[in-house]
Amino acid sequence: MLNPIEVVKLVEDNMRRYGFPFPVPREAVYSWAKPLKLPERGPVILYTGALYQLTPYIASVVEQLSTIEGSRVSGIALKLSGILSSLGVSRLVVRPKSDMVSVVERILKSIVGLLERSGVKVAYPYEDDMYSGVLLYDLGLDELFKGHAVKVYKALKSRGAELIVTVDPHTTHIMRSVYPRYVDGYDLKVKSYLEILAEGGAEFKQGSIGGRVVIHDPCLYARFENVVEHPRKLLSTAGFEVLEPRRSRKMTYCCGGPIEGLTPRMAKMIAKTRFEELREKSKTIVTLCPICYTNLKAVAEDDVDVVDIALLLSGVKP
Amino acid sequence: MTFNSLQAYQEIWDALSDSEFQEALRRASTTSQVKVEELLAERRDLLELCREVVEAKKRSVDLLGELVERAYRSLEAVKAKPYYAEEAEEARRIIGSIVGSGKLVVMAKSMAAMEVGLRGYLESLGNEVWETDLGELLVQLEGSRPMHTITPAAHMTRLKAVKLISEKLGVKLKSDSVEEAVKAVREFLRGKIVKADVGVSGANALAADTGAIVLVENESNIRLVTSTPPIHIALVPIDKIVPTLLDAVKVAMVQAAYAGLYPPTYINIIAGPSSTADIERVRVYGAQGPRELHVVLLDNGRMKASKDTLLKEQLRCIRCGRCQYECPVWVHTANKWGGPAYGGPMGLIWTAITVDPIETGKLAYLCLGCGRCDASCPVEIPLSTILRHLKSVASRSS
Missing domain, CATH: 1.10.1060 (Fumarate Reductase Iron-sulfur Protein; Chain B, domain 2)
Structure with a gap:
């Protein structure tokens, strides 16, 4: 277990330096979209909030934190006294997991493809696809969060945004339900791409692709943003039989992700509980969130597929 | 603390x-x-009951100061003795002065008692103190603290519980069956409860209109603790005060349901000490139940x-x-x-x-x-x- 105060300080320090909770090069957020040559401004903007792109880095950081958490110093396993700061921010070398980087790129490209196929043209703000600051909010760093939120809002407005299309539950929640409380005059409409696809009546018939899949509702979609039926509708029209785990919809169970930076060990225990529950129903687990994806994937056994919904809807065989 | x-x-x-x-x-x-x-x-009516409790509780919080005063007067009207403790230490001191020392004290599970550190304090005054809720007793025997609000020994396996009972209470158990352990505890605690000088309880709710305390349970230990010894002390956090007795009973019912114990085996309503006026209509306190009821209202940051x-x-x-x-x-x-x-x-x-x-x-x-x-x-x-x-x-x- 790591000293939460130290973890918070680390996140604060990195945010001020890099605009991310840990050192990440700016281009890592938007390089996936370069070959797509999407318009850079417009009323409908695809805003990823960088969460998908950060997951290969998060996985790398968590791996390092895990080593610190697991090591034994002075007979206790708690790393509560200055170890993180003595390591120094610079010592936390963050190399993204390369296999994850390519999965993330495929997911994001699939989302753009799905939107196009249902007739929704989006602009993409490239350099202005900034991190949403969701972790700052989650850690209660309200002042820092507010300042960051104002910056993100201005950048999106400068690109002509009226409606922003989000791709993950954390960014959807923060942009739709939290930003309005922190940013004066906030007037962006926010929709998850799953809502847009489902409400637009899009059908992605995948013919032989179908199969039995178990759905893992992310907490924020299910309990805070009422995105529950949309993914089910999309999956079933695409020919999948959607199975429900014991705890689903409004009472879905967390993947453990939010505390992986503080205690990778307990986060993993939570993920394992959830994984077991899901795989009782099917060997194909559908996730709707990059954090859920990473955490469930990390504890999944080889005979179980954890697949992002965008890939399934795009016709990637699980 | x-x-x-x-x-x-x-x-x-x-x-x-x-x-x-x-x-x-x-x-x-x-x-x-x-x-x-x-x-x-199965019981959708419970959801309706929840909504009523939410409304009653919202009203109570908005009127907290006023409700405390009303409850105080109602308690006096039913011959209970009310006290107001602003802090945990004050609550300990009030209860300590009622109990004194060298007494046998039995406690019905109360998280408020845990909050003010009551058991340890009464022991430090030279009293013998026993928890009577089975889970709470196990926690007492283990020397730990409650691990869940309703089921304090949720962290213990059956084997651990049975071992604690046989080792710490010095009772010889022939097997590790839960039934046998419960029977042994029943006998042990009955011996204490009938001799106890003071019974201490918490409360699920206190009705401001009547001064009635409502306590919900399944073990019947609360019944015994609040009715057998001559003195009953209830430690009641002020957030437990609701406007009416009906509100208080609803709180108890919802609490039991959401704890997974529905219907609750017992709901106790206690409005004042026991009394009788059967002889020439002369009211005498201390019939079969306690002759004194002390109610300590606990603030400790709530106001x-x-x-x-x-x-x-x-x-x-x-x-x-x-x-x-x-x-x-x-x-x-x-x-x-x-x-x-x-x-x-x-x-x-x-x-x-x-x-x-x-x-x-x-x-x-x-x-x-x-x-x-x-x-x-x-x-x-x-x-x-x-x-x-x-x-x-x-x-x-x-």
């Missing part, structure tokens, strides 16, 4: 390696979740919280422990994720109100923000929102 978040983190870390602890919690929480889910699916826009929401809490059993973190930590008395989602907030918001905030970082607690709370407390707020309190302080 103080506590240190780093020490709590150390305890949590150790608990993660304790396979017996983990297994007991996994079983207890799964059983409880399924049971309550089935009950609520202040009632004026805070966010913390006031917590004062609706009816201590059903639902949020604990539903929380993915609590299932691995039990109340070790908490302060000296309370743990888990609602318990952290109670710790912030009654002990220390900053140290609690440091513990709140473990909250996933997943909102299962919010979704399962019968009185609609925005627990995860308050926990996030506590994180910001801790972040600002460092």
Whole structure:
């Protein structure tokens, strides 16, 4: 277990330096979209909030934190006294997991493809696809969060945004339900791409692709943003039989992700509980969130597929 | 009372390696979740009852100062003796002066007693003190603290419990059957209860209109503790005061349902000490039940919280422990994720109100923000929102 105060300080320090909770090069957020040559401004903007792109880095950081958490110093396993700061921010070398980087790129490209196929043209703000600051909010760093939120809002407005299309539950929640409380005059409409696809009546018939899949509702979609039926509708029209785990919809169970930076060990225990529950129903687990994806994937056994919904809807065989 | 978040983190870390602890919690929480889910699916009327309790509790929190005064007068009217304790220490002192020393004291499970450190204090005055709720007794014998609000020994396996009973109570058990252990405890505690000088209880609710205390239970130990000894002391946190007796009974019913114990075996209503006027209509106190009823109203940060826009929401809490059993973190930590008395989602907030918001905030970082607690709370407390707020309190302080 790591000293939460130290973890918070680390996140604060990195945010001020890099605009991310840990050192990440700016281009890592938007390089996936370069070959797509999407318009850079417009009323409908695809805003990823960088969460998908950060997951290969998060996985790398968590791996390092895990080593610190697991090591034994002075007979206790708690790393509560200055170890993180003595390591120094610079010592936390963050190399993204390369296999994850390519999965993330495929997911994001699939989302753009799905939107196009249902007739929704989006602009993409490239350099202005900034991190949403969701972790700052989650850690209660309200002042820092507010300042960051104002910056993100201005950048999106400068690109002509009226409606922003989000791709993950954390960014959807923060942009739709939290930003309005922190940013004066906030007037962006926010929709998850799953809502847009489902409400637009899009059908992605995948013919032989179908199969039995178990759905893992992310907490924020299910309990805070009422995105529950949309993914089910999309999956079933695409020919999948959607199975429900014991705890689903409004009472879905967390993947453990939010505390992986503080205690990778307990986060993993939570993920394992959830994984077991899901795989009782099917060997194909559908996730709707990059954090859920990473955490469930990390504890999944080889005979179980954890697949992002965008890939399934795009016709990637699980 | 103080506590240190780093020490709590150390305890949590150790608990993660304790396979017996983990297994007991996994079983207890799964059983409880399924049971309550089935009950609520079958009894939709309970959801209506919840809504009524939410409304009654909201009114109560808004009128807290006034309700305290009304309850005070109603208690006097039924010949109970009311006291107001602003802090934990004051509550201990008041109760200590009623009990004195060299007495035999029996306690019905009370988290408020845990909050003020009552058992240890009464023992330090030279009294013999016994918990009579089985789970609470196990915790007493283990020398630990309650790991869940309703089921204090949720972290113990059957084998552990049976071992504690046979070793610490010095009773010879022929097997490790739960039935035999319960029977042994029953005999042991009956011996204490009939001889006890003082019975101490908490309360699920206190009705301001009548001064009636409502207590819900299944073991019948509360009945015995509040009616057998000549003196009954009830320690009642002021957030438990509701406008009417009907409101108070509704609180007890909802609490039982969300704890998975429905219908509750017993609901006790106690309005004043026992009395009789059967001879020439002369009222004499102390018939078969207690001749004295002392009611200590405990503030300990609650009045202040009632004026805070966010913390006031917590004062609706009816201590059903639902949020604990539903929380993915609590299932691995039990109340070790908490302060000296309370743990888990609602318990952290109670710790912030009654002990220390900053140290609690440091513990709140473990909250996933997943909102299962919010979704399962019968009185609609925005627990995860308050926990996030506590994180910001801790972040600002460092």
